[in-house]
Amino acid sequence: MKKVIPAIGLMASVLLACGQDQQEEDAAHGLEGKDWDDIVSEAEGSEIGIYMWGGDDGVNQYLDEFVAPHLEEEYDITLTRYPMDAPDFLSKLMTEKEAGQNEGSADLLWINGENFRNAKNNDLLYGEFTSHLPNMEDYIGDDAPFVHFDMGTEINGHQAPWGNVQFAFQYNSDMVENPPETMEDLIEWAIDHPGQFTYPNVNDFTGNAFVRHVMYHVADDPEELETFNEEWLEENKEEVFDTLRTFKESLWRNGQTYPESLSHLDQLYSNGEVAFTMGFNEHRAESLIEDGIFPEATETVVLEPGSISNTHYLSIPFNSPEPEAAMVAINFMLSPEAQIKKLDPSMWGEGTVLNAESISEEQVQEMEQITGPAIVESEDILPELDSRYHDWILEHWEREVVQQ
Amino acid sequence: MIFNRKKAAQAVWFTGCILLFVAPVVIMFIKSVSFGWSWPEWRPDQFSLRAWEVMFRDPALSRSLYVTVAVGVSVVLINFLIAVPSAYALSRFSFKGKGVVEALLMMPILIPVLAIAMGMHLTMIRLGLTDRITGVILIHLLPTLPYAVRVLKAGFDRLSFDWEEQSAVLGAGRWTTFWTVVVPLIIPSLRSTAVLVFVISLSQYVLTAIIGGGKVLTLPMIYYPYFNSADEAVVAGFSVLFALLPIAFLIVWEAVIKGYLFVIRKP
Numbered sequence: 197m198k199k200v201i202p203a204i205g206l207m208a209s210v211l212l213a214c215g216q217d218q219q220e221e222d223a224a225h226g227l228e229g230k231d232w233d234d235i236v237s238e239a240e241g242s243e244i245g246i247y248m249w250g251g252d253d254g255v256n257q258y259l260d261e262f263v264a265p266h267l268e269e270e271y272d273i274t275l276t277r278y279p280m281d282a283p284d285f286l287s288k289l290m291t292e293k294e295a296g297q298n299e300g301s302a303d304l305l306w307i308n309g310e311n312f313r314n315a316k317n318n319d320l321l322y323g324e325f326t327s328h329l330p331n332m333e334d335y336i337g338d339d340a341p342f343v344h345f346d347m348g349t350e351i352n353g354h355q356a357p358w359g360n361v362q363f364a365f366q367y368n369s370d371m372v373e374n375p376p377e378t379m380e381d382l383i384e385w386a387i388d389h390p391g392q393f394t395y396p397n398v399n400d401f402t403g404n405a406f407v408r409h410v411m412y413h414v415a416d417d418p419e420e421l422e423t424f425n426e427e428w429l430e431e432n433k434e435e436v437f438d439t440l441r442t443f444k445e446s447l448w449r450n451g452q453t454y455p456e457s458l459s460h461l462d463q464l465y466s467n468g469e470v471a472f473t474m475g476f477n478e479h480r481a482e483s484l485i486e487d488g489i490f491p492e493a494t495e496t497v498v499l500e501p502g503s504i505s506n507t508h509y510l511s512i513p514f515n516s517p518e519p520e521a522a523m524v525a526i527n528f529m530l531s532p533e534a535q536i537k538k539l540d541p542s543m544w545g546e547g548t549v550l551n552a553e554s555i556s557e558e559q560v561q562e563m564e565q566i567t568g569p570a571i572v573e574s575e576d577i578l579p580e581l582d583s584r585y586h587d588w589i590l591e592h593w594e595r596e597v598v599q600q
Numbered sequence: 601m602i603f604n605r606k607k608a609a610q611a612v613w614f615t616g617c618i619l620l621f622v623a624p625v626v627i628m629f630i631k632s633v634s635f636g637w638s639w640p641e642w643r644p645d646q647f648s649l650r651a652w653e654v655m656f657r658d659p660a661l662s663r664s665l666y667v668t669v670a671v672g673v674s675v676v677l678i679n680f681l682i683a684v685p686s687a688y689a690l691s692r693f694s695f696k697g698k699g700v701v702e703a704l705l706m707m708p709i710l711i712p713v714l715a716i717a718m719g720m721h722l723t724m725i726r727l728g729l730t731d732r733i734t735g736v737i738l739i740h741l742l743p744t745l746p747y748a749v750r751v752l753k754a755g756f757d758r759l760s761f762d763w764e765e766q767s768a769v770l771g772a773g774r775w776t777t778f779w780t781v782v783v784p785l786i787i788p789s790l791r792s793t794a795v796l797v798f799v800i801s802l803s804q805y806v807l808t809a810i811i812g813g814g815k816v817l818t819l820p821m822i823y824y825p826y827f828n829s830a831d832e833a834v835v836a837g838f839s840v841l842f843a844l845l846p847i848a849f850l851i852v853w854e855a856v857i858k859g860y861l862f863v864i865r866k867p
Contacts, residue, residue: 247814251825253654253834260659277660278814279825288810291718295725301813462830467638487650488636489830 225323225519232330235520236271242521243274247513248306250279254483258544262537267528273521278302282311289320289513300515303522306358308508309401310583313349315511322512322519324353329523331530332356335554341579342507342549348424348582355509356526357549359538361477362503362572363405369493371471378500379413382472386443392471394448394455394464398593402458402475405504407589408581410439412501424582437596444597454598466490476506478571482541502576507549532559539566625843632837651833655841660817668802668818668845671733675740675801676794682741683748683793690749691756709746716742717810724811731813739811740804744797751796755789780864787857798849802842819845 227235250256259277267273278301280288285305292300307315315321326332336343342357344350365382367375371392376382386393396403414435415421420428444451448470455461458475465473466489478498484490510529512522528534532555535548552560631637632651634644655661690702708716720739721730729735763785767777783790805820814821823838 245815249825249828250822251828253657253831256658260657278817279821280809280814281825284806284809285814287718288721288813291721291810292725295722297725301731301815457828459828459830463832466830466832468640484830487831487833488646488648489832491636491638 239521239524240272242518244303244518244521245276246304247280247285247302254544298515303516303518305511309347321354326353326356329527331527335550337551355511358510360507360547360549364478364496365474366481367472369495383443387446390446396461397454400457424584440597477546479545502578503572504578628836628839651837664817672798672801674737676797679748679797687749687752691753708742731815736812736816739807740801744800748793751793755786
């Protein structure tokens with residue numbers, strides 16, 4: 197009992213502090229005492245821009261042909277897409293911050309992982325805003341871990357989850373007779389079929405995620421990696437890199453070189469040079485087959501010990517000229533309507549962040565109709581690792597694997 | 601026999617040129633309209649206009665073509681305004697500190713553009729030139745001007761001063777001499793400068809992205825992100841479109857030159 201009281205006291209003071217921060221932040225943003233309706237009416241007639249990667253026609257189409265017209269119609273907000281990579285727009289924001297430019301050029305950012313960490317640490321974001329969004333509360337809730345942490349970085353309402361994808365492998369069933377079921381099978385398969393498997397360089401996000409799966413494979417229990425665990429890394433470093441070295445010689449081009457990006461691996465795969473490719477978004481093969489990029493015989497598989505999930509987010513830059521309209525736009529993109537439309541493989545075709553319990557029976561059925569049976573079973577889902585693991589892999593892989 | 605050898609050499613040269621310059625564009629075009637064409641098939645068995653649909657579905661594409669050409673042409677014109685007088689001066693006169701001026705003019709291509717761009721960005725924010733087409737045009741002078749000065753200076757160097765003296769002896773003023781004698785004689789240099797500058801401006805991505813902030817949407821801003829996808833057909837389609845712009849520019853530029861020569865030759 198004695199222990200409980202200080203704990204409650206501590207919690208209460210933390211909660212109080214949070215409440216206070218919230219009030220201060222709202223005051224700084226001029227949102228004090230405003231409810232959602234005020235924000236919506238203030239957003240009316242605004243023109244906003246979003247910085248986002250522009251290299252996927254499905255994603256672009258979803259923004260241009262679904263999100264933008266709906267925002268125009270329902271809220272009288274004009275949304276323009278500015279194609280730019282996250283590191284590029286972050287360095288731009290950084291310079292703007294230095295120059296003290298408080299009237300920026302965009303209102304929304306598509307961001308996650310280490311880019312979010314950098315943006316948050318350098319105060320490039322607007323601040324806490326998700327608590328104002330009704331759809332955040334109604335359809336996403338507070339339970340999912342991705343609401344609180346993005347690759348180990350505390351979110352504090354600085355960004356709102358937009359989509360959720362799972363890591364999966366794609367293979368050409370004409371080339372692979374007995375598809376592997378575990379990471380161990382895959383490694384064996386690679387050794388038996390020299391030159392037909394490879395993974396992207398770890399500088400690439402997907403290549404790095406492949407190595408993170410190998411780490412999960414080495415770990416006895418996924419929980420060991422739940423938080424950034426330097427001790428574990430110390431102890432298991434050899435085993436992780438040993439595993440990668442065991443099949444290095446059998447990789448494409450004898451492991452002398454690795455595809456420098458996922459797009460390169462995808463091209464090798466579509467040309468039939470390798471039998472496997474991989475990537476976040478378990479549904480990504482569907483539209484690629486439809487567009488004639490991947491072979492018809494492409495199948496998707498999740499290997500034991502499971503599939504890392506990855507969430508990407510929407511945020512608002514510190515110098516957004518129209519933060520109210522940005523919030524309205526984000527709120528719309530979190531609505532069941534927009535989230536369900538995003539599942540459609542003929543456009544984007546990626547996972548939702550909706551809490552299945554908060555939406556209607558009909559909506560759940562609609563979602564199942566669009567996506568078909570689940571590719572990744574819920575018990576196979578592995579939490580995304582702290583972004584410091586990402587850095588750790590970057591630091592050691594080259595020396596431990598490539599140069600050996 | 602000699603005649604035949606000459607003909608054969610010509611044929612080899614001609615084939616070489618086609619293989620090097622025309623064939624890649626043709627292959628790109630075929631790639632952009634093929635469907636599921638992959639190794640080891642030597643030709644596509646299915647065709648589809650999907651890639652071109654994807655490109656033209658982007659509402660920003662037509663505007664970006666217009667912006668790209670507007671930026672490119674302005675950069676070429678400003679380059680002429682600055683480079684012709686400076687190249688002329690560097691070639692014709694010797695003055696104190698000429699070496700320093702020449703070195704300074706070469707600086708932008710010796711120092712990594714990205715390093716300059718970061719610093720320029722800060723200055724341009726203060727001047728209110730970012731996110732505007734004016735800023736993008738100005739920043740494109742950075743990687744183009746050194747080449748323009750170099751090429752034009754070489755042109756003036758080859759042109760003997762005698763021609764200008766002759767014109768002066770015949771009673772022409774400085775401006776008349778310049779427009780009717782010097783300009784027609786350095787047209788080859790003007791031609792290569794214009795095309796070189798246009799192509800360099802056309803292919804700028806990083807500078808346009810940083811200074812234009814994604815708001816000044818040139819073709820590379822839409823086109824380059826697709827390199828990050830497995831969609832080879834769309835990349836091929838954009839590449840064809842990209843290759844057509846300098847060709848169109850060259851044709852228009854030739855017409856301008858022909859028109860100019862026609863006008864000054866009139867008595």
